[in-house]
Amino acid sequence: MGHKRTILLTGGAGFIGSHLTRLFVTKYPDYKIVNLDKLTYAGNLENLRDIENKPNYEFVKGDITDLELLRHLFASHSFDAVLHCAAESHVDRSIAGPAEFIQTNVVGTFSLLEESRAYFDGLPAQRRDCFRFLHVSTDEVFGSLGEHDPAFSETTPYAPNSPYSASKAGADHLVRAYFHTYGLPVLTDRKSTRLNSSHRT
Numbered sequence: 443m444g445h446k447r448t449i450l451l452t453g454g455a456g457f458i459g460s461h462l463t464r465l466f467v468t469k470y471p472d473y474k475i476v477n478l479d480k481l482t483y484a485g486n487l488e489n490l491r492d493i494e495n496k497p498n499y500e501f502v503k504g505d506i507t508d509l510e511l512l513r514h515l516f517a518s519h520s521f522d523a524v525l526h527c528a529a530e531s532h533v534d535r536s537i538a539g540p541a542e543f544i545q546t547n548v549v550g551t552f553s554l555l556e557e558s559r560a561y562f563d564g565l566p567a568q569r570r571d572c573f574r575f576l577h578v579s580t581d582e583v584f585g586s587l588g589e590h591d592p593a594f595s596e597t598t599p600y601a602p603n604s605p606y607s608a609s610k611a612g613a614d615h616l617v618r619a620y621f622h623t624y625g626l627p628v629l630t631d632r633k634s635t636r637l638n639s640s641h642r643t
């Protein structure tokens with residue numbers, strides 16, 4: 443069976459990623475999802491048992507900082523998009539061990555951007571027009587809200603208050619830079635109960 447679109451989805455066994463993976467696999471059979479997940483504390487393949495044998499789903503265990511693996515995946519799949527959900531999360535964990543957050547959230551995002559850029563540059567013009575890199579971020583890059591503070595907006599200054607939010611802010615800035623410097627077509631998405639934004643940076 444041929445697939446009209448193939449997406450590299452990072453962190454697809456995590457909370458957000460597993461819901462997105464299942465949505466695409468079950469609702470959009472013309473899409474093939476390649477789920478790249480390191481399976482740390484946040485990743486659980488039990489979340490995806492109901493789709494693991496679907497013909498439009500493939501799981502790859504690996505680290506987004508592994509450039510050789512990323513290069514292999516981009517070379518062996520004809521990706522139409524990258525949906526980047528993989529991240530170290532939780533503020534308390536970042537306070538206890540910030541190094542992992544910098545490695546995954548900053549270096550990992552950089553690695554994905556670099557391989558995406560190399561792949562994108564080699565695409566024919568028609569396919570370049572359709573390619574997207576979607577980065578899933580967090581509203582915590584804007585800092586903290588008091589009970590009576592107005593909701594964040596796209597013009598709210600960055601004010602990260604933890605190693606976690608600082609690492610996500612760093613990733614956001616890299617994504618923006620790859621759009622403005624290299625022309626990589628990117629989207630950054632942030633969700634919370636008081637902010638719902640998805641915009642091209």
